[in-house]
Amino acid sequence: MSTTRVTIKDVAARAGVSKGAVSLAFNHKPGLSDATRERIFGAARELGWAPHPTARSLAGARVDVVGLAVCRPARLLGLEPFYMEFVSGVESVLIEHSCALLLRLVRSAEEEVGLQESWWRARQVGGAILVDFRADDPRVGVVRRLGLPVVAVGHPSLTGGLTSVWTDDAGAVTEAVRYLAGLGHRRIARVGGVAALTALRTAAFGAAARALGPAGARQLATDWSGEAGARATRSLLTGAAQDRPTAIVYDNDVMAVAGLAVAAELGLAVPADVSVLAWDDSELCRITYPTLSAMSHDVHGFGADAARTLFGVITGEGSGSHPVPAPVLTPRGSTGPPGA
Amino acid sequence: MSTTRVTIKDVAARAGVSKGAVSLAFNHKPGLSDATRERIFGAARELGWAPHPTARSLAGARVDVVGLAVCRPARLLGLEPFYMEFVSGVESVLIEHSCALLLRLVRSAEEEVGLQESWWRARQVGGAILVDFRADDPRVGVVRRLGLPVVAVGHPSLTGGLTSVWTDDAGAVTEAVRYLAGLGHRRIARVGGVAALTALRTAAFGAAARALGPAGARQLATDWSGEAGARATRSLLTGAAQDRPTAIVYDNDVMAVAGLAVAAELGLAVPADVSVLAWDDSELCRITYPTLSAMSHDVHGFGADAARTLFGVITGEGSGSHPVPAPVLTPRGSTGPPGA
The missing domain is CATH 1.10.260.40 (lambda repressor-like DNA-binding domains)
Known part of the structure; x- marks a missing residue:
């Protein structure tokens, strides 16, 4: 025919x-x-x-769709502010380019590889934002072979030379531990996210906390949900008093909000009995009482930087590794000297 | 050529x-x-x-992209759990159909009309989810003219006979007021969302609260952000004691979390001095202290229902108006009799 x-x-x-x-x-x-x-x-x-969507892209060098696949249970996506803030930052740049985001949940890295390949082959996207890098990530090789324009959101040690935007999480974890140690804390615990996706933070926390002595290095992994954060906090705070951490660092802010509530429920004062330090610092940290001290990370701006960098890759004007400002300490009401 | x-x-x-x-x-x-x-x-x-993406859809009756345009500032999208939970519910159904969501922020209803038309004309989507209906919504006529398969997320009085999924918000507001009145409250206030998008709730609250006497009907509109919720709460709770509401209903849960913190900051006990009732009931309500009583709405399930209904429209198997279960009261720690 x-x-x-x-x-x-x-x-x-x-x-x-x-x-x-x-x-x-x-x-x-x-x-x-x-x-x-x-x-x-x-x-x-x-x-x-x-x-044809591509005919337009090729003719006008205009990309009107970029792809984002997220490997995470649908339910969790709705509970964790990080992704929505990141997506809102991406969208704030896409809207200037009259560009839409093709968002798909996937069940595995392998499924994402297949999806990104199909999207690109079928010209459904003009580029993609890749997130959640792990060691030996299978996407690196495929993206190179396809010539798919991407921005990799992840540390250069994981993103294999793809154009990347990343934050110095290891440095920020070290700063967090130093800040708490400076207040006088010696037993500092961390309630972390999914282990495979937070390996750099885990290593940095371990190194910084070991410097404080053997008691300082307790870390628990979670799925980033508030309920998992509450469980982890309860397990840390109901141990023998001499083992109980006097400060806890959380990998996001929902878990820190949950940590505050567990402390209140156990009759522990924050920060006198336990200091609570959140991560990312979404609006939540400013609407609790006491307000949450946090490692502040402009997640919205991070998403916007990722989108801008992707447009640079698409137009051939940008590449390389782009560190964005590392999370910085914002002390508020939930941290103080132990026993104060 | x-x-x-x-x-x-x-x-x-x-x-x-x-x-x-x-x-x-x-x-x-x-x-x-x-x-x-x-x-x-x-x-x-x-x-x-x-x-051609469409060639596939036409041949196999398979839709691999559905559209969603949201008219909201990018920044707010990241702060309000509703959309992310709704999107996560949509994605939980799309993943079963290997279907992606084409997500675009727009600045006005008119921009959305143009966008939906372009997407459909260019065969970039096989259907669309329409949200945030207002009176005389311009999308109703355009969708009919185009023959675009859609599901309208909104009350049948606003969605002009399009296939719709909706919750009985008016009934739920009335239930909320009756519950608080039953506890003995006579001065009940509401901290609402954007006025044009919550008109049905405003009317229902006004009617239910007027039945309690003239003091009962105070309502403030916000942009749904926690900070706006905190401001509204402060303005309600710092008035003369005899005018101060003894119970506040919030249109989402971020604002209720903020309301709890403002009460704590003002030295008011929850619920003895003021009862706080949240809406939607995301995980946040269970990780505060006291835990937040809420009108519980399965937003994730609502998104899933919307997506399922859209697939019914696309395959010609479904249409009509689909009420989903109305929000129901979940009493927790933040509500009680006044002065108790």
């Missing part, structure tokens, strides 16, 4: 307008009357013509 | 495989060796062929 291809020229001829007018109509630009637009869409419908 | 159209047959011939094999490769199905897949992709590249 070799057919003659219907082109934009045929649509323009049938509608009695220029090719430019057809393009205006399909790109939803102003300058056409409703009647003309209707006639153009009618002609396209009759001829079975639609602009 | 009338060219002979390259078809899947040409790609198959060049790669020395069947059309079915080309289809397997591009749909990323198993059953081909890596070498064969590479040869197929190579042939497609040389001939400049890619499967």
Whole structure:
């Protein structure tokens, strides 16, 4: 069934307008009357013509869709502020480019590899944002082979030379431990996220806390949910008093909010009995009582940086490794000297 | 430039495989060796062929992308748990259909109208989820004219006969007021969301609260952010004691968390001095101290219902108006009799 291809020229001829007018109509630009637009869409419908998304990208170097696959249970995505803030930052840049985000949950890194390949082969996306890098990430090789424009959100030690944006999490963990040690804490615990995705933080915390003595290095992994954070906090705070940490660092802020509540429920004062240090510092940290001290990370800005860097890769104007400002300490009401 | 159209047959011939094999490769199905897949992709590249996303949808009645436009500042999207939970519910159904969500922020309802039309005309989506309905919504007419398969998330009084999923917010507001009145409260205030999008709740609260006497009907509109919720709470609780509400209903749970903190900051006990009732009941309500009583709404399930209903519309198996279970009262620690 070799057919003659219907082109934009045929649509323009049938509608009695220029090719430019057809393009205006399909790109939803102003300058056409409703009647003309209707006639153009009618002609396209009759001829079975639609602009190929890629044809547009190739012609105008304009990308109108970028992809993001997230390997995480659907339920958790809704509970953890990080992704929504990150996505909101990405969207704040996409909107300037009239670009949409193609968002898909996947069950494994392998599924993501297949998906990114299909999206790119079928020209459904003009580029992709890759997140949640692990050691020996299978995406690195595939992306190179495909020539898919991407920005990798992850530390250069994991992203294999892809253009990346990343935060110095290890340095920030070390700063957090030093801050608490400076207040006089010697038993500092960490309630971390998913182990495989926070290995750099775990190593840095271990190193910094070991410097304080053997009691300082307790770390528990969670799934980042508030409920897991509450369970971990309860297990840390209900041990023998001489083992109980006097300060806890959390890998996000939902878990820190849960930690505050567990302390209150156990009758422990914050920060006199236990200091609580959150991570990321979304709005939540400013609406609790006491307000939460946090390692502040502009997650919205991080998402925006990732999107901007991706557009640089797509237009050939950018590449390399882009560290964004590391999380910085914002002391508020939930941290203080032990026993104060 | 009338060219002979390259078809899947040409790609198959060049790669020395069947059309079915080309289809397997591009749909990323198993059953081909890596070498064969590479040869197929190579042939497609040389001939400049890619499967048209729509060709697939039309042929297999398979939709692999659905659209969602949200008219909200990027920053707010990241702060309010509702959307992320809703999206996570949508994704939980899309993943079963190997379908992605095309997410775009827009600045106005008019921009959304144009976007939905472009997406549909260019066959970038097989259907759309429409949210945030207002009175005289401009999307209703356009969707009908286009024949775009949609599910409208909103009350039938606003969605103009489009297939819809909705919750009985008015009934739930009335239940909330009756519950607090039953505890003995006579001065009940509401900290609401954006006025134009919560008109049904505002009317229902006004009617229910007026029944309690003139003092009962105080309502403040916000942008749904925790900070706006804190400001509204402060303004309600710092008035003259005889005017101060003894119970506050919030339109989401972030604002209720903020309300708890403002009460603590003002030295008011919850619930003895003021009862706090949250809405939606995300995980946040269970990780505060006291835990937050809430009108519980399964937002994740609501998103899943919306996606399922959309697939029904796309396959022609479903239409009509689908009420989902209304929010129900979950009493926890933050509500009680006034002065108790």
